[in-house]
Amino acid sequence: MNREKIIWVKIESxxxxxxxxxxxxxxxxxxxxxxxxxxxxIKTTYSDYKRIKKYLISYKVSVYSNAGLQKIKxxxxxxxxxxxxxxxxxxxxxxxxxxxxxxxxxxxNKSIQxxxxxxxxxxxxxxxxxxxxxxxxxxxxxxxLDSNKDTLEWLEVKYDGLIMIVNxxxxxxxxxxxxxxxxxxxxxxxxxxxxxxLYRGVALKEINDYxxxxxxxxxxxxxxxxxxxxxxxxxxxxxxxxWYTVKVEIPFKESYIKYTGKNRYNLNVEIxxxxxxxxxxxxxxxxxxxxxxxxxxDFEINLVKEKEYIIKTKxxxxxxxxxxxxxxxxxxxxxxxxxxxxxxxxxxLKKDVNDSTIYLEIFIVTKENIGVLxxxxxxxxxx
Amino acid sequence: xxxxxxxxxxxxxxxxxxxDFITIYENHLHVFNxxxxxxxxxxxxVLKFNKMSVIINGISLKxxQMTKQxxxxxxxxxxxEFIYE
Numbered sequence: 001m002n003r004e005k006i007i008w009v010k011i012e013s014x015x016x017x018x019x020x021x022x023x024x025x026x027x028x029x030x031x032x033x034x035x036x037x038x039x040x041x042i043k044t045t046y047s048d049y050k051r052i053k054k055y056l057i058s059y060k061v062s063v064y065s066n067a068g069l070q071k072i073k074x075x076x077x078x079x080x081x082x083x084x085x086x087x088x089x090x091x092x093x094x095x096x097x098x099x100x101x102x103x104x105x106x107x108x109n110k111s112i113q114x115x116x117x118x119x120x121x122x123x124x125x126x127x128x129x130x131x132x133x134x135x136x137x138x139x140x141x142x143x144x145l146d147s148n149k150d151t152l153e154w155l156e157v158k159y160d161g162l163i164m165i166v167n168x169x170x171x172x173x174x175x176x177x178x179x180x181x182x183x184x185x186x187x188x189x190x191x192x193x194x195x196x197x198l199y200r201g202v203a204l205k206e207i208n209d210y211x212x213x214x215x216x217x218x219x220x221x222x223x224x225x226x227x228x229x230x231x232x233x234x235x236x237x238x239x240x241x242x243w244y245t246v247k248v249e250i251p252f253k254e255s256y257i258k259y260t261g262k263n264r265y266n267l268n269v270e271i272x273x274x275x276x277x278x279x280x281x282x283x284x285x286x287x288x289x290x291x292x293x294x295x296x297x298d299f300e301i302n303l304v305k306e307k308e309y310i311i312k313t314k315x316x317x318x319x320x321x322x323x324x325x326x327x328x329x330x331x332x333x334x335x336x337x338x339x340x341x342x343x344x345x346x347x348x349l350k351k352d353v354n355d356s357t358i359y360l361e362i363f364i365v366t367k368e369n370i371g372v373l374x375x376x377x378x379x380x381x382x383x
Numbered sequence: 384x385x386x387x388x389x390x391x392x393x394x395x396x397x398x399x400x401x402x403d404f405i406t407i408y409e410n411h412l413h414v415f416n417x418x419x420x421x422x423x424x425x426x427x428x429v430l431k432f433n434k435m436s437v438i439i440n441g442i443s444l445k446x447x448q449m450t451k452q453x454x455x456x457x458x459x460x461x462x463x464e465f466i467y468e
Contacts, residue, residue: 017423020446024420029450 005046006031010064011056012039019059026055043067098130101162102297109170112151116166119144120157131159161295182231185218185371187211191240194367201234211240217371231376238371241344246329248360250321255313259287262308267293270300283308318353325360333364341368403432407463411447412439412456420454428456438464 013019016035023030023042028051032043041064044052053061066074076083103126105113120126123140132140141155154169185201193209201218205211218234267278268290286306294301316324326346333343343366350361403416414430414437421436422429423446428439444458 016445017425020449021420021423024423024449027451031448033445033447035445 005070006043006067007046007049007070008064008067009042009044009049009052010039010062011042011052012060012062014038016040019056022056023052026051028052096162099162100125100127100129100131100159100164103127103164103166105166105168107168107170112168112170115148115151116144116155116168119148120164120166125157125164131164162297163295182220183233183373183375184216184220185234185236185238186374187213187215187217187238187240187370188372189213189242189368189370191242191368191370193217193238193240193370195239196236197238198236200232201236203236205238211370216374220376233373235373236371237369239340239367240370242366242368242370244333244364244366245349246332246362246364248325248329248362250316250325250328250358250360252316252318252321252356252358253313254316254324255311257287257309258312260308260310264306264308266304266306268302268304270298270302272298275302277304281306285309285311318358321358322351322360325358326362329360329362329364333366337366338369341366405437405463407460410457410459412460412463414454414456416452417454430454435468436466438462438466440464 011019014037019040020033028042028044028048030042030044030048034041042052049061049063065071103117103120105116107113107116117126120140121129123143124130125132125137125140137157141157145152145155151171152168153171154167156167158165158167190212191210193205193207193211196203196205196207196217198218201220202222203217204219205215205217211217217238218236220232220234221228222230222232262283264281264283264286266281268275269278270276283306286308289305289307290302291305292300293303326348330343330346337343343364345363345365347363348360349363350359352359403414405415406413417430417432417437419431420428421431423444425444426440426442428441428444428446430437430439439456439460440462442459442461444456444460446454447457448455
């Protein structure tokens with residue numbers, strides 16, 4: 001279809017009605033018009049513009065601007081660099097938002113890392129590939145878990161900007177050993193047994209027995225008439241009283257941090273785990289709080305809030321120092337305890353005070369799971 | 384019977400758009416098949432048709448669109464007068 005170029009024609013004249021009469025006389029078609037004191041604008045075809053120019057010789061006639069599609073083309077040509085930049089920018093933004101530039105498998109085991117990278121690649125998730133939505137990722141994760149039941153316990157795939165992070169939990173060795181090996185439960189430390197639950201094997205100790213480290217508590221050997229009839233992997237829970245002596249030394253002078261309320265903002269660039277501050281910091285003692293602004297592979301830009309602090313000292317009373325020493329000792333022990341384990345008893349054995357320090361020796365009794373799995377060595381060699 | 388239906392005239396009109404008509408909308412007036420624009424001013428437009436002249440009176444009259452056959456007049460239309468020759 002031959003589409004004629006539509007343009008706005010400017011006719012310099014104050015007589016709007018005169019101009020229109022003349023246009024009608026020479027048979028001009030127009031689609032719109034505008035008027036002002038000194039000119040009339042006519043939206044018409046290029047061929048009609050030529051006719052106007054030919055017949056209305058007493059008026060000054062010129063092309064005012066293009067109209068319609070022609071105007072869009074003209075604008076695009078005029079702002080070609082800008083338009084191209086916008087288009088390229090949009091494409092880049094789309095790519096950056098939807099592509100994976102790095103895959104991080106959170107496992108120290110290299111074979112697991114390789115296995116997962118290959119498996120994910122097979123399902124179209126990998127470096128320089130497009131991200132998939134949550135539902136598709138979930139399906140892929142389930143498929144991978146199904147096909148690697150023996151090695152993988154749990155798997156999660158998530159995106160952090162351009163990075164795909166794969167969190168994985170391997171099947172633990174103990175679980176495998178429980179399934180396949182022959183083993184005993186032995187004492188992990190010297191203790192007095194206070195509870196004993198046997199699931200499999202034979203109990204060699206009883207409640208209130210004192211046991212030494214590495215002594216067998218639950219045996220995997222099933223004995224009948226003094227003969228070993230079968231060997232299994234013993235399992236059970238053995239809780240015992242464990243005794244600790246904790247020594248603590250607390251000075252009466254205690255230093256602490258006090259924030260002055262003075263904050264400064266800075267930017268830092270992190271390249272290959274090395275941080276470079278962009279502006280020079282004017283604060284000497286400061287705590288830093290970072291917020292990530294941009295991340296691309298090993299390159300990061302962070303906004304840093306610097307909070308100034310001063311170190312102050314205060315004198316503790318003997319009572320305060322004693323309480324602090326006790327809480328430190330208990331906390332130290334508590335950190336080593338699991339969920340069902342607890343401190344049963346505590347007693348101060350020794351307390352020495354001099355001018356600047358208090359020394360404490362504290363006796364602590366805990367309830368702990370002392371049974372640990374020990375694989376029977378002959379079995380390992382056979383396997 | 385066939386003569387009363389004006390079948391020939393209707394068909395000719397369908398093919399060649401011979402019939403002239405005027406349609407009035409709010410603040411607009413559409414004219415089809417006019418022959419000549421005799422007068423044009425802010426308050427009066429006079430159009431010549433095949434068998435009549437039409438005088439349009441109004442306020443702030445303007446021609447919005449114009450071709451050889453059609454006109455679209457814009458403005459407050461007060462009166463349309465038909466003068467048959």
